[in-house]
Amino acid sequence: MPYLTQDQTAEPDSAGSGATGGHRTTTVERGAFCLARCDCGWSGPARRARSQARTDAERHTADR
Numbered sequence: 761m762p763y764l765t766q767d768q769t770a771e772p773d774s775a776g777s778g779a780t781g782g783h784r785t786t787t788v789e790r791g792a793f794c795l796a797r798c799d800c801g802w803s804g805p806a807r808r809a810r811s812q813a814r815t816d817a818e819r820h821t822a823d824r
């Protein structure tokens with residue numbers, strides 16, 4: 761499993777996005793996969809790469 765990350769903590773996605781008006785996203789590890797989650801109940805598709813999950817989260821907060 762080449763993409764298994766060492767980082768197991770679901771950290772707040774504070775990397776540059778700033779305030780997102782109620783949509784607070786986190787990335788969650790799910791086995792070998794990683795997916796984005798939001799406070800509003802939305803969750804993104806399972807991704808192999810955490811960076812992809814972050815992109816999903818960013819897209820969600822941009823869309824709303």
Ligand SMILES: [Zn+2]
Nearest residue numbers: 783798800802
């Ligand atoms: Zn949301």
